[in-house]
Amino acid sequence: MSTASALQRQMTFEQLENNVFDVLVIGGGITGAGLSLDAATRGLSVALVEMQDFAAGTSSRSTKLVHGGLRYLKQLEVKEVAELGKERAIVYENGPHVTTPVWMLLPFHKGGTFGKFSTSVGLRTYDFLAGVKKSERRYMLTKDQTVEKEPLVKTDELLGGGVYVEYRTDDARLTIEVAKAAIEKGAVLSNYTKAVEFLYNKKKKIVGIVAEDVLTGKRFNIQARKVINAAGPWVDDVRAIEEKPKGKHLILSKGVHIVFDESKFPLKQAVYFDTPDKRMVFAIPRDGKTYVGTTDTFYKGDQREMDIEQADRDYIMDAIHYMFPTVNVTDADIESSWAGVRPLIHEEGKNPSEISRHDEMWESKSGLFTIAGGKLTGYRKMAEGVLNTITAQLKSEHRVKSGPCITKDLRISGGDIGGSDNLQQFIQLQGRKATAYGLTQQEGEYFAQHYGSNAPKVFKYAQVSQQLLPKAVYAQLMYGIEHEMVVHPVDFFVRRTGNMFFNIASVQAHKEAVLTVMALTFGWTDMQKAQYAFELEKEITRATTAK
Template identity: 35%
Template sequence: MPGDGRTVGRLGVAEREQAWQRLGGGDFDLIVIGGGVVGAGTALDAATRGLRVALVEARDLAAGTSSRSSKLFHGGLRYLEQLEFSLVREALAERELMLTRLAPHLVKPVSFLYPLSHRIWERPYTAAGLFLYDSMGGARSVPGQKHLTKAGALRMVPALKRDALIGGIRYYDAQTDDARHTMMLARTAAHYGAVVRTSTQVVDFLHEADRVSGVRVRDVEDGREVDVSAGAVINCTGVWTDELQGLSGSRGRFRVRASKGVHVVVPRDRIVSDSGLVLRTATSVLFVIPWRAHWIIGTTDTDWNLDLAHPAATKADIDYLLDQINSVLVTPLTPDDIEGVYAGLRPLLAGESEETSKLSREHAVARPAPGLIAIAGGKYTTYRVMAADAVDAAAHDLPGRPQPSITDKVPLLGADGYHALVNQVDHLAARHGLHPYRVRHLLDRYGSLVHEVLALADDRPDLLRPITGAPDYLRVEAVYAASHEGALHLDDVLARRMRVSIEYPHRGVDCAQEAAELVGGVLGWSAETIMREVDVYTARVAAEREAQQQPDDESADKRRRAAPDARSGIVSSAE
């Protein structure tokens, strides 16, 4: 429990074994299935209400959708056109909480230019929408809309063709490293007493008469199985919702469809701009998002019914994104400019429309059987509201009346003391022999936990050197990922704890050996295991590159599936 002097939400080797013993050693009020942002948020919500909660995830924290989003906490400006006012208002309130109270170390303001291309009607039409957006909360903690002439817009974004716009409007939203935010949510839940365990797959549901009374889980690393009893089980598995529903033996109340969203990452100097961009396309909108020394360009929005664990980007997806952005750029991007590509699946509630871009981003909660709750839909920004709704729904199956949700008052680990440390960057840098920019980067990844990270290098100054081939990251960060952040495989480190897999043209291959040796030192890997981890990661990158040369989803999926899985112990019946 928090405050007992043992750990601060640490997810290390010892904690992993303790978590296994706790899973088999007693009843829980709630079991949460799924380690994405909604699952981690639900575990935190339940734990801070005083409930006994366990979170189990078959793969890694944020291994699915929650590490492959557009990485924005945004109000959903485009949902105003769909008249989803309550969704926009809710999302803006959540964005404000993240920026100011819950995660200021992880969530930052980001500006966007909306280029205007139609005279007379477009500026007042867009301005009216942004005025409504700002009045709903869009201008809290960030600047409100600013109107620009054509010359002003081109000064802000010199990369744009002169004939691509007649003016522009700048507005602000917020962004985060989605995988780090989700991981920090899970660690915060652990800090408040939740059992958090990855590589732990639900393989069956337990029943008492007509109610679900728990789950049977399997450690996919060593094959152990154990039954875990609970007052209620909450299915937070996103695009796997229907699959888990089938495993439970109960009939679902809604159906989830997967929509594939592809993003490409290019170097910052390829698009000369002081702001992100929002561009209208024929079917949706395209974001050009600042991301450290890069731009993230996305996204596509197409139906996907193939492998849910490893959605594959195709050449057609990439060509579409390049065609859309090149239509407005003076200097076009080429495939050679691309540093990284990633594909994620949005879990959308299936509706009457067959177009995934039209399906609702609202979420739904159902109780398909006594003791079983399912939640799906929604968007990353509103995960906290979804989590509270899920725990409220589970209250029907729990004795007594749970306390109301308080997660709007619970900062994530690393938030407390962050602002003071920002003012002490030079002092911290001098103490550890680092450049101030390096310390600022660490603070924006770890917040006040930066002391924990740097302490690992007290007796090993070599850990403060940059990782060869990925100099944005220090060697100590790979060690910390395994010792404190729950990373169990090289892929967990290079793809999620750090974002090497999308930020460098080699996609992590050039630093795989070094990172594996650092992680292996914490996890006790043999030389053979280190070699296998490097081989598996390298094969993953090669398979993704091959998939990205394919013309369609089926052929890309076939190429991507050919790569071995770091978690080979996962069984196909459920994830």
């Protein structure tokens, strides 16, 4: 039986080493997690390795929107918009606890990217292509109505606005919930496990990998009939294990977001707006904070050591002051920030904003499948296409039988709450139930929104007698370790809770106690604890300080 407990890594390694899998996925972002879930639910045996933590790359550092691709209408990518819009609704219904519909304001000014006519037609076309349900279709606003909707928007040369629905998500939690669903279906997943070499048969075809436990340095073999490279920004690095990548290759685009407390930037309405250089960025309220982004610049360097430059902050601050002139924020008001990269398939002569976000798959001579490009919203459909190809090969080459794709109507982990229409009722009910475990109703409601139908499992940890952490923090931490493969403190603060970005005060308040609890739980030496403390401080500095 596969497990999602960080305390049972050795058992996971034994499963990886002692089986021959139908499919082995390299990469634990949303693409890899989606592939694992799709393959497992078709009846295939599946393994996945991730050299860092799940969602440690692009999948925890996006704009945190499962969006329908309105921006792609400008590039006339009609098919893209239609598919993304439909997938957005599927992602929401299968995991409503990690995806939330939000009304987005698109103000238009004289000389801006969108005018009254283009906004109206564009949003109407978007609704049609994306199959938006009636209750979420766009509507238009006059200048006065736009100001009433969001008083902070600049009024100079304001002509009006359009309002449409986007879907806000917690990208890292979406990824971990998909990964947990794959494990529940029998897939074997392991973080901090790196593919370092390929295994070949006599015909020089790839039949597995040499994997390394990043925590101990121990190496072992994982055998598989098909290997998929879904390493996101690192797909070319994985390809390079075999040979220097030729032909298609990735180009990385850096995106930065900055976060303010709502007392400093009291945005009441999500806004998609023009920048001075005619790009468009988002400003989004979330849990008492407002975050703004993103930049879009070519990036070369180590994605794991990516810092936020002062120029990145300046660009976003200029955009804020341009569209929200009464918001007098300065760098001193920035609470936290994050930087990530978009892995784009290179197109000669185009700048980052112009390069298509479409996904592509190709197979090397030795049989390595590589999937690159794509968007968070389309992860499920992308996995379906890849697995359709691979299952056909497995059937013809190995006589491996598999079923059809069933993920369209499959709830991810935590998503079994009775449908999206039942979410608010579910949250209120769990809030009341939480009080029996020593939690407040507010904490219980937060857990229900954060963990969905897994919330009752989290509640139980609040009953444990301990003095180091508040009940709610301890419950989240231990659930993360035993059910979500939390290995490092950074896993917990960044990708399981999001506190590094949206509640930095909580990180500062509880970091020492979290380190102590984890050290006791895992049996760390003093040297190991000091190393993890150093890594955590480095991430705090990276989130709060510009270079």
